[in-house]
Amino acid sequence: MNNLFFVCTHNICRSVMAQDVFARIGFETKSGGVLNNFISESDVDWADKIIVMEQFHKEMIVRIYPRAKEKIVVLGIPDTYCRGNPELGANEFVVDRVQLLCPELSLEANIWARGVGK
16 A cells, blocks of 8 residues: 555645655655646546545545545645645654554554654
């Protein structure tokens, strides 16, 4: 389970930042937005997990690709962060959320093995 697709609204801050963090700890990553750079059918096929920031992102994806429902995890990170926000950019912030909601990703081993994170 190494292919992670991150989704936020515009693919500017949250999903791009999460994509970068998880790429640095060894996952294959892509990102997109529900309003810009929308996830494609081939992205749904490629992804082991589709990690969205808000519930409405999941709803929009499932409306178009119902079979994606089982792959989607909602992080609950609201669109209140602007690019460069130090809280959003903290590895621990996103990694801890994903680890809590997707324990099967074995993040701890990946993080420590690559010297990223805590």
